[in-house]
Amino acid sequence: MVQILDLGKLRFHFQGDWAIGTEYEFNDVVRYGGNIYVYINSVKATGNLPTDTDYFALMTEGIKIKAAWDTNVSYSVGDIVTYNGEVFYAAADNSGEIPYQNPTFWNTFADPVPNRDGHAGKFLKNLDGDEYGWEFPGEVARIYHVSSNASSADDADHGTTVDWAFASLKYACEYIAADTANRTPATIFIKDGTYYEQLPIIVPENVTIVGDGQRNTIIEPDVTNDNGFGIGISDDGTTPNNESVMFKLNSANTLSGLLMRGLTGYVPGANVDRAEEATIGGVYLTLQTGATILKSPYIKDCTAVSTGGVGAIVDGSVVTEGTPGSIVFHAFTNIHDGGIGFWIKARGLAEIVSCFTYYCDIGYTATGGGKIRSLNGNNSYGHYGAVSTGFDSTEAPLSGFLSADTISYDPESISGAGNFNDGEFVLGEISSGDNTITELLISKKAEFTTATAHGLSNGELISFTGANETAWGAELGDSAAGTRKTFYADVTSATTFQLCTNFDLTNYFRSSNAAGWTPVPLTISNTTKADPVRVTFDTAHNFASGEILADIEGVGGMGELNGNQYYVSVVDTVSVDLYTDAGLTASVDGTGFGGYTQDGTAVRLSAGTAFTGITIERSRAQATVVDVQTNVGNDYRLMVTNQVRGNTGQTLKVSVGSAPYGQTGNSFYFNNQINLAINAYETRRYVFEQNDSSNVGHPMYFATVANSVGGTNIYTTGVSYWLDELEVADLAAYTAGFETATQREIRVDIPAGEAGNTPTIYLCCFNHASMGEGKLTLGTHNDVVLERYAGSTFRPFELGTTISSSTGLTATVSGDGNKGQYGFKLYIDGLSAEPEVAGSVQISNSTTYSPVDNTDITQEPVYGADSLSYIITSVSEWTANSGSPYGGGSALVTLSQEKPVTSEAFYGQHVNIRYNYSQTRLTGHDFLSIGTGGKSTTNYPGVATQPEAQGNEVVENYPGRVYYVSTDQDGNFRVGNYFRIDQATGRATLDASAFDLSGLTSLRLGSIGAQLGESINEFSADATLSGNSNLAVPTEFAVKSYVDASVESVSFTQNYDSTNLVKDSNEFITEYSIGDVDYTNITYEDVGIEPQFGLDMGKYTRVSGFRETIGETARDYTITYNSDGSVNTITYVEV
Secondary structure (H helix, E strand, C coil), X not given: CXXXXXXXXXXXXXXXECCCCCCECCCEEEEECCEEEEECCCCCECCCCCCCCCCEEEEECCCEEEEECCCCCEXXXXXXXXXXXXXXXXXXXXXXXXXXXXXXXXXXXXXXXXXXXXCCCCEEEECCCCCEEEXXXXXCCCEEEECCCCCCCCCCCCXXXXXXXXXXXXXXXXXXXXXXXXXXXXXXXXXXXXXXXXXXXXCCCCEEEEECCCCCEEEEEXXXXXXXXXXXXXXXXXXXXXXXXXXXXXXCCEEECCEEEEECCCXXXXXXXXXXHCECCCEEEEECCCCCCCCCCEEEEEEEEEECCEEEEEECCCCCCCCCCEEEEEEEEEEEECCEEEEEECCCEEEEECCEEECXXXXXXXXXXXXXXXXXCEEECECEEEEEECECCCCCCEEEEECCEEEEECHXXXXXXXXXXXXXXXXXXXXXXXXXXXXEXXXXXXXXXXXXXXXXXXXXXXXXXXXXXXXXXXXXXXXXXXXXXXXXXXXXXXXXXXXXXXXXXXXXXXXXXXXXXXXXXXXXEEECCCCCCEEEECCCCCCCCCCEEEEEECCECCHXXXXXXXXXXXXXXXXXXXXXXXXXXXXXXXXXXXXXXXCEXXXXXXXXXXXXXXXXXXXXXXXXXXXXXXXCCCCEEEEEEEEECCCCEEEEEEEEEECXXXXXXXXXXXXXXXXXEEEEECCEEEEEEXXXXXXXXXXXXXXXXCCCCCCCCECCCCEEEEECCEEECCHHHHHHHCCCCCCEEEEEECCCCHHHHCCEEEEEECCCCCXXXXXXXXXXXXXXXXXXXXXXXXXXXXXXXXXXXXXXXXXXXXXXXXXXXXXXXXXXXXXXXXXXXXXXXXXXXXXXXXXXXXXXXXXXXXXXXXXXXXXXXXXXXXXXCCCCCCCCEEEEEEEEEEECHXXXXXXXXXXXXXXXXXEEEEEEEEEEXXXXXXXXXXXXXXXXXXXXXXXXXXXXXXXXXXXXXXXXXXXXXXXXXXXXXECCCCEEEECHXXXXXXXXXXEEXXXXXXXXXXXXXXEECCCCCCCCCCCEEECHHHHHHHHHHXXXXXXXXXXXXXXXXXXXCCCCEEEEEECCEEEEEEEEEEECCCCECCECCCCEEEEEEEXXXXXXXXXXXXXXXXXXXXXXXXXXXXX
């Protein structure tokens, strides 16, 4: 049916698509191609195209969508086709006309439509006003998304919009890493959800990862799938995924809004506070190995939760050398039951701001030179709060030697006025007694006899002079003859002593092998209980009557003979009778001895040079004062260096221990000093004793070249080798018998003129090179040049004895006596540079001697064992070239904490000063119930099943340090170890020894809680004390001036009369009268030191007191002097 459009006066008849066989009349409407035409001819007709304007008029232009252009299809005006991706509009009817070749038939209708293949989920977008492309909605360059949506997938077509995101964070990081030049800097946004990831996730440089929030954006290890390495196995193919590392970070990374959980694998070692001893697994954050950190990774608003995991390890050793291994943490909460919160190691650096840890074995820890700077942090529960351990092992420390000892003395015992002064020397006492030796027992333990008491003590250093026989002078040393040797006395009675070549008193001088005496060994086969005792030998004895049977040992039953020597009267070729005198008149009565049961041994002494006498030389210790300490308690203390004694050589005990920093293997220690350097002088003997068991495998010898080995470059002048107190032929014999011997010595008698030939002798190991840098620097002998002593056994200023100064001052050694260095100051020598404030002084522990010394020695060696280290707060008295044999400079350093006397160091002990020690710095830190352990024992919110341990809040495994300002659950406020306030009671504790009062305007003393005491606001120099104030303290000057002005002066107004006096035998006046005044009881005191080794020590005598009598009035006056000799005070008391 024909459709009629009634438009009023117009009537149109829509006829549908034009057809060639249809007859059209006026107002018929047809569709042709994309256009609408109306028939306008009054004559009905068929076969006329709508484009024929005689019959049709264009009513409406339009289009008709066709498929892709086809050469076999006829097209009408308005038809739309695609051709080669473009859209064309038919401008005229055509067939076979290619769209882009003839604009008469085809016009461009629209720009090309991009290929849709591979662009699922994208929209067509005008890119620049002209071009179009397929893109995700909201896509921004270098912004990536991870989501758990069903549309998410891990392929290159995903990730750029939130609704077409990556499915895993690991893939997102790997995708960016594949083209960092074009894909970074980048940000990855992660939607809420739980993501089970294959680990580790390596975050490329300049990538930020942002989660929707640390409550709901959860990253966990995938433990159920095989991602190419086995089910639940990480990328290394071995480590379980949940024991791997979650994130490996690079420069300029940021992580925020994440909850990380599900890792484990941390197992503590035997020492829970030492992370380096633990088995490490399940680490959430680390630095990528080889990373170049130009901007620290930044972790903020994140949480890590685990049982047996580690929140973060910042390892400075894994990054590119020269760049800092550092991470910044802000609001990163770590909840690890039995794990670690933050571990900063091996020069790593971390800034930790507002970060809390819970239930951790260790909350914060720095090791290997790592450094933590923390603000407003917290450690809650767990075993340890903040721990610092060790130092940077790659740092070359500033090495040196402790070059002083200490002497405590009683200030009340000081003679005269004043005190000891820096730079002056002090002398110890010198023993006194009979110096003339009248008799020598020829034995393997030579015994010397004096007519009266010799006054020697066990271990006392002695030498000899004036030998009656040249042969004995050569053996014992004779300073008068130019041969000088040092021995050590082993006292056997008041008038007898034996000699040892070592201060341990184990290596004895054998007179039976000296001065031509030769011991011939014999075996005793029988003895008789008779008078005299008859001894029978198993072979011919070859004695002549009057000779000596010595060194009897091992006789059973008749043990009374053992250890003695006798003169013999020959009975026959195998038997002798025993006498105690050379004249054979005093027989040995054995009738009361035990019965013979066992053979023994003895020696026949083949006669050598007879001994008739020699004189003992004694010496006194001398040292130089480097510091006087008067604020150390009831006793005062001297720190003394350059300790010297005697001029005849010395013995040094050799042991073997670990090499110092920078060296491997072992090193020789000499008197427990490593890298010995001493001056040795011509005509003196130096003995190196190798008895200590640590020497096994390390026989020593002298060489002319450092670090020689195997006997090369051997030095032989004046050198002798001794095993079990007997000299052996040479180095070969020494090394051959070294292992089986128990007493081993190398001796060198340096001849005159040798310093010019061989200026330095090196101390080398026969079996190993590089056993340290021990050396003797040779010099010419001078009686005034004394032997410098150091090591763990030299303590000459004995308790209760008197020390004297070069200015004549004397005092009594008291309190701790003569010790090594301890307290708040250390004097260090051998330094290549001046120490710096904040350096950490670590004292190397020495080897322990075995076997022990002779039981006669009461002063045991000081090994200087010290597990602490000490921070330098100031440096003074730096001298770039101290002149000591160590070389280098010396300095006096003040420490932040006191070195205990129980760990006194010895003179010459090796020290390392380090600056890269592990450090944890906590400001505004909170500790909550540290020590209560993990979740089960903390029992939160109930009562913990194990107690808190405040000592575990801060742990310093030296030289590691923790500097902190903290509070804990009980309100204890602490500023390190120096200032503490218990807020519950108001009690305050102040370490006054380390507290600087400068800058205070008022100081209140007494209980803080009770507000007792006076508020001091002035230190007054008013010599009249006129202020009479409770707010001022007078200075020393004010007190002295006031007292001086208050003491009645003493004056002498009469003329001197030489006839009214009495003198003593030394020509000193003891009584004097002038007018009506009598002076009696005039006393004197000696000042200065007796001349020693040719030195004038400035000795003189001065008046110390007197009695003045005027009529019935008598006064006793006492005079005191200043250190410069001027009168200090004259005081009196009424008699």
